Amino acid sequence: QVQLVESGGGLVKPGGSLRLSCAASGFTFSDYYMSWIRQAPGKGLEWVSYISSSSSYTNYADSVKGRFTISRDNAKNSLYLQMNSLRAEDTAVYYCARVGQTAAFDIWGQGTMVTVSS
Amino acid sequence: VIWMTQSPSLLSASTGDRVTISCRMSQGISSYLAWYQQKPGKAPELLIYAASTLQSGVPSRFSGSGSGTDFTLTISCLQSEDFATYYCQQYYSFPRTFGQGTKVEIK
Numbered sequence: 001q002v003q004l005v006e007s008g009g010g011l012v013k014p015g016g017s018l019r020l021s022c023a024a025s026g027f028t029f030s031d032y033y034m035s036w037i038r039q040a041p042g043k044g045l046e047w048v049s050y051i052s053s054s055s056s057y058t059n060y061a062d063s064v065k066g067r068f069t070i071s072r073d074n075a076k077n078s079l080y081l082q083m084n085s086l087r088a089e090d091t092a093v094y095y096c097a098r099v100g101q102t103a104a105f106d107i108w109g110q111g112t113m114v115t116v117s118s
Numbered sequence: 119v120i121w122m123t124q125s126p127s128l129l130s131a132s133t134g135d136r137v138t139i140s141c142r143m144s145q146g147i148s149s150y151l152a153w154y155q156q157k158p159g160k161a162p163e164l165l166i167y168a169a170s171t172l173q174s175g176v177p178s179r180f181s182g183s184g185s186g187t188d189f190t191l192t193i194s195c196l197q198s199e200d201f202a203t204y205y206c207q208q209y210y211s212f213p214r215t216f217g218q219g220t221k222v223e224i225k
Contacts, residue, residue, distance in 0.1 A: 044217075045156075045205055045216040045219075047214035047216065050212070059212050061213050062213070102171070103150070103209045104207070105152070105154075105164060106164045106167075110160075110161055
């Protein structure tokens, strides 16, 4: 079935780096735009980044611009988020989500927790 | 940036009630609005897109309305599985933004 599975979360010190991965299955990954969305503990949803199907277009929230990089490998059906210069306020569950044909986020992964703490 | 005001933040209701959640935009977004449901410890799920179109598999007791700046999610007859947090989200422009969320709890 259609599925997204994130991995790569964990505990990292402030200023450190982490790379998240999202494995897609059950659909033609290369046909879809993808996005990362995060949720700090007990808080609401915050959109983080967006990438077109061919990687030609990317977009970022101001809060992560210059520190995070979104990428994808269509041959591996995988989405990535390289996170550098991490801060305590980046602590959150990170979800990858498919951008549906309607442009809403129609499929979500189960999330991976990132904790930034010394 | 398009700011979104979602209300109420907390809604206490009983099974069988009709409930309404509001989402107001800081500028017009036509019908580029989605609603999501999130249960504790789970990922959000898409309920409605294009302001009023039900995602496949979503029960018909859910409905959405509005365009421009004012939108509404209605649950016509609240069921036990509907107690959750609901978010609106605009996809008219970047950055994509979400409402603050409405927690629907058992009265």
